[in-house]
Amino acid sequence: xxxxxxxxxxxxxxxxxxxxxxxxxxxxxxxxxxxxxxxxxxxxxxxxxxxxxxxxxxxxxxxxxxxxxxxxxxxxxxxxxxxxxxxxxxxxxxxxxxxxxxxxxxxxxxxxxxxxxxxxxxxxxxxxxxxxxxxxxxxxxxxxxxxxxxxxxxxxxxxxxxxxxxxxxxxxxxxxxxxxxxxxxxxxxxxxxxxxxxxxxxxxxxxxxxxxxxxxxxxxxxxxxxxxxxxxxxxxxxxxxxxxxxxxxxxxxxxxxxxxxxxxxxxxxxxxxxxxxxxxxxxxxxxxxxxxxxxxxxxxxxxxxxx
Amino acid sequence: xxxxxxxxxxxxxxxxxxxxxxxxxxxxxxxxxxxxxxxxxxxxxxxxxxxxxxxxxxxxxxxxxxxxxxxxxxxxxxxxxxxxxxxxxxxxxxxxxxxxxxxxxxxxxxxxxxxxxxxxxxxxxxxxxxxxxxxxxxxxxxxxxxxxxxxxxxxxxxxxxxxxxxxxxxxxxxxxxxxxxxxxxxxxxxxxxxxxxxxxxxxxxxxxxxxxxxxxxxxxxxxxxxxxxxxxxxxxxxxxxxxxxxxxxxxxxxxxxxxxxxxxxxxxxxxxxxxxxxxxxxxxxxxxxxxxxxxxxxxxxxxxxxxxxxxxxxxxxxxxxxxxxxxxxxxxxxxxxxxxxxxxxxxxxxxxxxxxxxxxxxxxxxxxxxxxxxxxxxxxxxxxxxxxxxxxxxxxxxxxxxxxxxxxxxxxxxxxxxxxxxxxxxxxxxxxxxxxxxxxxxxxxxxxxxxxxxxxxxxxxxxxxxxxxxxxxxxxxxxxxxxxxxxxxxxxxxxxxxxxxxxxxxxxxxxxxxxxxxxxxxxxxxxxxxxxxxxxxxxxxxxxxxxxxxxxxxxxxxxxxxxxxxxxxxxxxxxxxxxxxxxxxxxxxxxxxxxxxxxx
Ligand code: SF4
Numbered sequence: 001x002x003x004x005x006x007x008x009x010x011x012x013x014x015x016x017x018x019x020x021x022x023x024x025x026x027x028x029x030x031x032x033x034x035x036x037x038x039x040x041x042x043x044x045x046x047x048x049x050x051x052x053x054x055x056x057x058x059x060x061x062x063x064x065x066x067x068x069x070x071x072x073x074x075x076x077x078x079x080x081x082x083x084x085x086x087x088x089x090x091x092x093x094x095x096x097x098x099x100x101x102x103x104x105x106x107x108x109x110x111x112x113x114x115x116x117x118x119x120x121x122x123x124x125x126x127x128x129x130x131x132x133x134x135x136x137x138x139x140x141x142x143x144x145x146x147x148x149x150x151x152x153x154x155x156x157x158x159x160x161x162x163x164x165x166x167x168x169x170x171x172x173x174x175x176x177x178x179x180x181x182x183x184x185x186x187x188x189x190x191x192x193x194x195x196x197x198x199x200x201x202x203x204x205x206x207x208x209x210x211x212x213x214x215x216x217x218x219x220x221x222x223x224x225x226x227x228x229x230x231x232x233x234x235x236x237x238x239x240x241x242x243x244x245x246x247x248x249x250x251x252x253x254x255x256x257x258x259x260x261x262x263x264x265x266x267x268x269x270x271x272x273x274x275x276x277x278x279x280x281x282x283x284x285x286x287x288x289x290x291x292x293x294x295x296x297x298x299x300x301x302x303x304x305x306x307x
Numbered sequence: 308x309x310x311x312x313x314x315x316x317x318x319x320x321x322x323x324x325x326x327x328x329x330x331x332x333x334x335x336x337x338x339x340x341x342x343x344x345x346x347x348x349x350x351x352x353x354x355x356x357x358x359x360x361x362x363x364x365x366x367x368x369x370x371x372x373x374x375x376x377x378x379x380x381x382x383x384x385x386x387x388x389x390x391x392x393x394x395x396x397x398x399x400x401x402x403x404x405x406x407x408x409x410x411x412x413x414x415x416x417x418x419x420x421x422x423x424x425x426x427x428x429x430x431x432x433x434x435x436x437x438x439x440x441x442x443x444x445x446x447x448x449x450x451x452x453x454x455x456x457x458x459x460x461x462x463x464x465x466x467x468x469x470x471x472x473x474x475x476x477x478x479x480x481x482x483x484x485x486x487x488x489x490x491x492x493x494x495x496x497x498x499x500x501x502x503x504x505x506x507x508x509x510x511x512x513x514x515x516x517x518x519x520x521x522x523x524x525x526x527x528x529x530x531x532x533x534x535x536x537x538x539x540x541x542x543x544x545x546x547x548x549x550x551x552x553x554x555x556x557x558x559x560x561x562x563x564x565x566x567x568x569x570x571x572x573x574x575x576x577x578x579x580x581x582x583x584x585x586x587x588x589x590x591x592x593x594x595x596x597x598x599x600x601x602x603x604x605x606x607x608x609x610x611x612x613x614x615x616x617x618x619x620x621x622x623x624x625x626x627x628x629x630x631x632x633x634x635x636x637x638x639x640x641x642x643x644x645x646x647x648x649x650x651x652x653x654x655x656x657x658x659x660x661x662x663x664x665x666x667x668x669x670x671x672x673x674x675x676x677x678x679x680x681x682x683x684x685x686x687x688x689x690x691x692x693x694x695x696x697x698x699x700x701x702x703x704x705x706x707x708x709x710x711x712x713x714x715x716x717x718x719x720x721x722x723x724x725x726x727x728x729x730x731x732x733x734x735x736x737x738x739x740x741x742x743x744x745x746x747x748x749x750x751x752x753x754x755x756x757x758x759x760x761x762x763x764x765x766x767x768x769x770x771x772x773x774x775x776x777x778x779x780x781x782x783x784x785x786x787x788x789x790x791x792x793x794x795x796x797x798x799x800x801x802x803x804x805x806x807x808x809x810x811x812x813x814x815x816x817x818x819x820x821x822x823x824x825x826x827x828x829x830x831x832x833x834x835x836x837x838x839x840x841x842x843x844x845x846x847x848x849x850x851x852x853x854x855x856x857x858x859x860x861x862x863x864x865x866x867x868x869x870x871x872x873x874x875x876x877x878x879x880x881x882x883x884x885x886x887x888x889x890x891x892x893x894x895x896x897x898x899x900x901x902x903x904x905x906x907x
Pocket of ligand 1: 380381402545593594601603798799
């Protein structure tokens with residue numbers, strides 16, 4: 001999926017919290033260099049592939065490089081994530097925002113797309129979508145609707161600074177690891193850095209990590225008529241499988257769900273009976289675990305070739 | 308008897324007489340109806356080595372046990388004869404109200420032998436047969452013939468007749484002429500020419516007889532389930548676009564033959580795609596009687612007329628002839644329907660002629676302007692074929708026979724098997740289909756087996772041949788033989804969970820005879836063995852199960868399948884695996900033991 005994917009309508013926002021303490025790191029995490037560029041600049045670059053409205057929440061006295069974002073400052077320093085989310089949501093233009101910390105170098109756009117799509121799940125609307133990774137809620141890699149602002153304000157006033165209080169109050173969709181693994185099998189999205197050692201390890205991984213891959217889905221027949229497009233570009237996590245691609249396709253083209261694709265309770269998506277998939281016009285593939293390569297074209301067609 | 312009438316009507320055109328004859332229950336159990344019963348009757352009624360366009364060649368219409376039960380997609384009939392195009396069995400299906408009426412006439416089959424002296428049409432009711440003069444119908448299209456026959460009825464009752472007729476091509480003995488009713492065609496193999504040779508213009512039917520089923524409640528229950536399944540995802544392609552949906556995807560897969568199988572892909576595939584037709588020119592949805600799928604699509608031509616279009620027609624009159632304009636394809640399809648020409652053979656034969664013209668092998672033809680993509684010249688040639696005018700006279704013989712007049716080079720690119728032009732499935736990139744086309748009893752046929760299904764399944768490598776394909780093709784042929792003999796439309800085939808078990812249940816409920824899944828499997832094998840035995844009797848030789856030289860000598864040279872080829876050794880390997888799967892010997896001959904094993 002690329003920037004014009006249908007899930008970004010109406011336009012949603014992203015919030016990067018950069019005002020947290022960096023005491024163990026000894027220097028601001030937002031400015032840690034990766035490929036000679038501060039990490040926050042990488043984050044803004046990546047998120048701007050999806051979000052036209054990006055808000056960075058900095059500490060009251062923090063200076064940051066010039067970035068194409070809306071910059072706001074915590075009015076009161078160090079109120080934890082709840083404070084950052086609160087100030088960030090107040091500044092967004094859209095109805096909801098994906099919120100991340102500034103020290104997560106390996107954000108995966110397909111996962112973010114998926115989390116955003118889960119604001120509505122099984123016909124129910126949610127105010128928060130928060131993933132659970134290694135049995136822990138991940139409030140700083142989550143999606144919040146703007147309308148939770150009063151609840152956050154109340155939490156700040158009563159000094160209840162743990163995000164979980166919010167989740168107990170408003171409709172919250174927790175996304176289990178099984179679903180996350182479809183998009184980010186190793187949970188790289190949740191890797192953040194607190195110490196110099198963490199930074200060095202992340203840097204090493206940064207260098208070895210292959211970039212996300214781009215693939216194209218080509219739709220034929222009923223699939224094309226249903227989606228109203230012959231082609232859907234997808235950005236997938238490196239090492240993505242056919243099952244991952246179909247899941248991301250379902251998010252990009254929700255019209256295909258039900259007719260051509262079917263999603264299980266966890267959002268994992270497969271082709272319905274009656275449809276087949278071919279890679280690059282050559283091999284027909286049936287196994288959802290088939291690995292995709294950058295540049296692959298996935299053809300979705302009727303499995304009945306009778307004429 | 309339930310499900311069947313247990314009798315046939317034998318009509319002799321020469322003596323203008325008819326008799327009803329019983330058909331033994333044991334025979335019906337063994338071969339069902341449709342194509343199975345047709346093949347069995349053909350074996351009996353055709354004198355060995357009969358000349359297809361002689362009076363002696365029987366023309367056989369068969370009904371089937373499921374016809375008239377109200378089960379979705381079952382309003383079908385078969386026409387079986389010895390093909391003037393191939394010299395082997397021709398078993399074509401058509402459908403709709405004519406099929407329902409055939410069953411109401413109170414017979415399981417019509418066997419028409421002899422030949423009339425003057426143009427004739429048959430008016431058949433459950434009371435008997437009238438031989439009526441048809442001079443006033445000559446030259447009319449099948450549709451106009453049907454209207455005229457209904458218009459000139461003598462009683463109110465007759466106004467309800469259902470008519471199957473031939474057009475000018477059949478009258479002129481074009482070897483790939485069709486028989487048509489209600490816009491549907493018994494298309495392949497030239498049954499229309501056999502009509503023409505008998506001076507038979509049309510058959511009009513009107514009947515009142517109903518056949519009871521043994522267990523109404525059980526049949527109704529199955530009917531409800533099948534109706535529900537028939538509108539599920541398996542048939543979405545047929546319900547929402549029609550078979551024209553094949554074109555764009557086949558092109559993308561390197562499986563759409565173009566320019567007389569000279570190469571793939573086709574530059575204008577998008578413009579000719581079913582998706583474009585639906586979006587830009589959709590006119591109407593039609594379906595056969597009693598069908599819940601309704602796969603027929605009519606598209607608007609620039610002249611404002613609605614024209615029915617199927618994938619095979621689109622392929623044969625489009626990319627195969629190098630035609631890029633959607634409207635030109637619609638016009639060509641309209642002409643073929645009007646004259647009663649099989650569109651696949653017409654397109655295949657013209658594409659061959661265009662290549663001859665291109666290569667300078669037929670200078671007179673080149674002088675007419677015929678070349679790939681010249682729509683005007685191609686439309687004119689369609690009319691010439693139907694009238695047997697000029698070069699059309701030779702082309703009316705089909706590409707195989709025409710090529711023998713032009714020499715070895717031209718024979719090498721006559722894209723036919725057993726004389727029947729190939730359908731729109733590129734054998735080099737669909738290896739199972741390549742085998743299916745080579746061994747099919749009626750010639751290059753995509754209907755009497757669905758061999759391509761394996762290639763599209765992901766279970767086999769469609770680009771590589773192997774010895775597993777024989778069993779797949781044999782199984783697919785047997786499956787199709789049962790479908791075509793029950794009869795159930797092939798577009799319903801994926802709506803069964805366990806086809807043989809469900810079909811056995813259905814047949815038991817309809818006929819009251821106990822069928823098992825194994826019985827029906829054997830019926831499928833028996834019918835295919837019977838077809839083979841007929842072909843053997845008519846002179847089949849091992850070299851008849853083969854593909855045109857082009858497919859075995861020229862690799863595909865561009866697109867996703869660039870470099871993909873099919874070698875003679877690969878084809879031989881697959882053919883041997885097919886004979887082995889069938890239990891035939893290495894020469895493809897059927898032994899006595901095998902005949903006994905399948906109950907023949
Ligand atoms: S699916 Fe199409 S061909 Fe088959 S019975 Fe229905 S309308 Fe006729």
